[in-house]
Amino acid sequence: MFEKFRQYFGAQSESIPMSFVLGFYVSLVVKRWWEQYKLLPWPDTLALFISAGIPGADETGRLMRRNIVRYAILAYVITLQRVSLRVKRRFPTWQHVVDSGLMLESERKVFEKMDGKSPMSKYWMPLVWATNIINRARKEGLITSDHIVQTLLVELSDIRRRLGALIGYDTVCVPLVYTQVVTLALYTYFVAALMGRQLVPPASGSTSKYEPDVYFPLFTALQFCFYVGWLKVAEVLINPFGEDDDDIELNWLIDRHIKAAYMIVDEMHEEHPELLKDQYWEEVVPKDLPYTVASEHYRRHEPPCSADHYKVKAEDAVKA
Structure with a gap:
């Protein structure tokens, strides 16, 4: 029996x-995990555009540059409050966001007023403020070209799209x-x-007696x-923004983004090292960059392509 x-x-x-059931499920989860990581916006590009588009060391220009990047990161934090327990525990209320310096007290009152009108998520509100600052900078002449305005608005729109997609991934999860x-x-x-x-023991006379007896x-x-x-x-x-050790460190990203953005638009604004002749000024183009002893065996010539060594016959090279 x-x-x-x-x-x-x-x-x-x-x-x-x-194999099929598990493989399809894991591939779906891994794809969602990687797509959500790629959707996380980085403010570096926006900060670079702002630093170049709103020049000047005057207080008005500095205020505009700092507030635009701060609003972009504020929208980032408001979004992550909804999708990550780590960020929610760090910023459980508007007051905690104010205490961190990402939001002003007057801005908190505006959020609370808008929450009374509609309880929907308002991660996009700081981006609206940033857009209005850009328009004001254009009207006041701090931005000298409509093309610069368009470039900045496209970058802000991309940040809004990414943040909206993150909320979409969180609300429409794997069933x-x-x-x-x-x-x-x-x-x-x-x-x-x-x-x-x-x-089971092999039957008498069966060839299975020659198989190893594995218990x-x-x-x-x-x-x-x-x-x-x-x-x-x-x-x-399945939840890249959770509390596991392998989940994405969003709180570190928030700290990194605010520091990098302020450095780009303020501390390093219109600053660069002295213009000097480089090492290869006289020979114009360097023959080769130096290698260390440990890396010498990695030296290679340009890798050939598949058709580089193909020789066309003379009779085939005649024009038709």
């Missing part, structure tokens, strides 16, 4: 397409039933494998480790 059950479970366990089906299929598969891959199902155990590990990877990556 046991051998009949073993044969039945062994045959039926192979009918579950475990819970899909995760449950994959988990149920995996453990059902290994329950069947537990019964179907039991070792531990080594390859089934390896398969279990691979499949379950695969599923655990998906469970960790």
